[in-house]
Amino acid sequence: MKYISLAFVLLVLFSCRQKVESNKKMETINYIDRASGETKTEIVPSEGMLNWLYSSASGKVALNVLFKRKVISSLGGWYMNRKFSAKRIPAFVEEHNINLNECQLNNTSDFPTFNQFFYRKLKPEARPIGKDLVSPADGRILTFQSINDVSKFFVKGSEFTLESFLQDKELASKYEDGAMAILRLAPADYHRFHFPASGKVSGSKPIKGHYFSVSPLALQSSLKIFCENYREFCIQESAEYGNILISDVGATMVGSIIQTYPANTSMKKGDEKGYFAFGGSTLVLLFEKNEITFDEDLISNTKNGLETYIKMGENIAVSAE
Numbered sequence: 001m002k003y004i005s006l007a008f009v010l011l012v013l014f015s016c017r018q019k020v021e022s023n024k025k026m027e028t029i030n031y032i033d034r035a036s037g038e039t040k041t042e043i044v045p046s047e048g049m050l051n052w053l054y055s056s057a058s059g060k061v062a063l064n065v066l067f068k069r070k071v072i073s074s075l076g077g078w079y080m081n082r083k084f085s086a087k088r089i090p091a092f093v094e095e096h097n098i099n100l101n102e103c104q105l106n107n108t109s110d111f112p113t114f115n116q117f118f119y120r121k122l123k124p125e126a127r128p129i130g131k132d133l134v135s136p137a138d139g140r141i142l143t144f145q146s147i148n149d150v151s152k153f154f155v156k157g158s159e160f161t162l163e164s165f166l167q168d169k170e171l172a173s174k175y176e177d178g179a180m181a182i183l184r185l186a187p188a189d190y191h192r193f194h195f196p197a198s199g200k201v202s203g204s205k206p207i208k209g210h211y212f213s214v215s216p217l218a219l220q221s222s223l224k225i226f227c228e229n230y231r232e233f234c235i236q237e238s239a240e241y242g243n244i245l246i247s248d249v250g251a252t253m254v255g256s257i258i259q260t261y262p263a264n265t266s267m268k269k270g271d272e273k274g275y276f277a278f279g280g281s282t283l284v285l286l287f288e289k290n291e292i293t294f295d296e297d298l299i300s301n302t303k304n305g306l307e308t309y310i311k312m313g314e315n316i317a318v319s320a321e
Contacts, residue, residue: 031140031307034297034314039306042140042186043096080278085114092117096188102126119191119258119275129270130315133241133292136273136283137193139185140307141316143294147180147286153302162286164227165247167207175245179287179294181316184307185276192275193248193283194312195267199238203263206232209250232257236267240319242291248274249282257281270313292317 029042089108093100100106104121111117135141144150150160162172185191195201209230233247248257259274261267294317301308310316 031309032301033309035309035311040309043188080115080118081113083112086112086117088114089117092188098188102190115278118187118278121192122190127270127311127313129313132315133317133319134196134269135183135310135312135314135316136196136246136285137183137185138190138311139183139283140309141184141298142182142302142307143298143316144180144302145294145299146177147175148177150180153305160227165231165284166233166245171245174243175286175288178289179292179317181283181285181294183283183285185281185283187278190312191277191281192312193273195236195261195269195271195273196246196285196316197236197238197241197244198267198269199236199244200266201236201261201263201273202234204232204234204248204259206230230257232259234263241317242288245286246273247284247286248276249284250276287317290320293320 030039031042032038033040086108089111092098092114093108100108102122103126104123105111108117111120142153144153147162154160162175163169166172185193207230210228230250231247233245236244236246238244250257256277257274258277261271261273267273295315298308298310298316
């Protein structure tokens with residue numbers, strides 16, 4: 001109850017601050033749409049709230065006192081699992097131009113709650129699986145042929161270390177100077193994630209943490225968020241691409257990370273791994289040194305400071321051999 005009361009107070013403070021800063025222009029988030037090659041501008045849900053939380057003194061207080069805590073995301077998850085939340089679906093579909101024809105259930109009335117729509121399943125033919133290493137999800141991707149290049153993209157990227165991210169010194173050394181992909185899922189994206197290659201997969205190891213936003217507006221503040229948020233990871237033993245570490249990172253308003261695959265079994269490329277409940281979130285892929293080479297367009301866009309929007313099943317890299 002105390003968190004709910006505090007949330008109300010903070011939201012009132014935010015509303016007052018917004019009136020004062022109503023003329024402050026929000027920073028535009030651009031990305032490359034891989035299918036068309038066009039530069040597009042992202043619609044950032046709760047953009048004003050995020051700017052307040054990560055860019056102002058009062059917002060940072062609210063962030064660290066309340067919004068990073070699981071209780072807030074749990075409350076959001078509770079709401080999205082109630083039947084009355086389904087009323088939000090039609091407007092959400094229209095605002096984000098979501099193609100329901102790709103879904104196994106293709107009518108908004110087919111989903112009893114917003115969350116069931118959020119982690120909707122697609123028809124298999126909606127996401128063809130490529131012949132090389134593929135994207136595990138729909139989203140906006142950044143690729144780094146060497147993890148040492150991360151600090152060149154993020155203003156405070158040097159705060160990100162494999163040891164702090166994995167909480168395992170020996171495992172971190174295995175991926176030192178390897179390649180990394182960061183795949184960010186926005187709230188409007190398809191929120192099930194899949195395996196990027198074929199091979200035996202370990203169980204999922206959880207790492208406790210908070211629930212900071214992974215919106216680009218938040219990540220501009222610090223990449224260290226990935227080392228502080230709740231996350232889980234597994235390792236897939238791939239014959240073509242080495243041992244791939246796949247990490248699922250939680251975020252503000254992500255009610256749960258659900259793993260649907262059977263641990264310690266062989267999975268095929270494109271098989272479902274799991275899904276995120278309501279909220280935007282991120283997948284981080286780590287590759288051992290000299291195992292893969294990312295596609296040139298993804299590398300070029302990242303060097304130019306832009307994410308690339310891709311879909312699950314699209315090729316993203318080839319074996320370095």
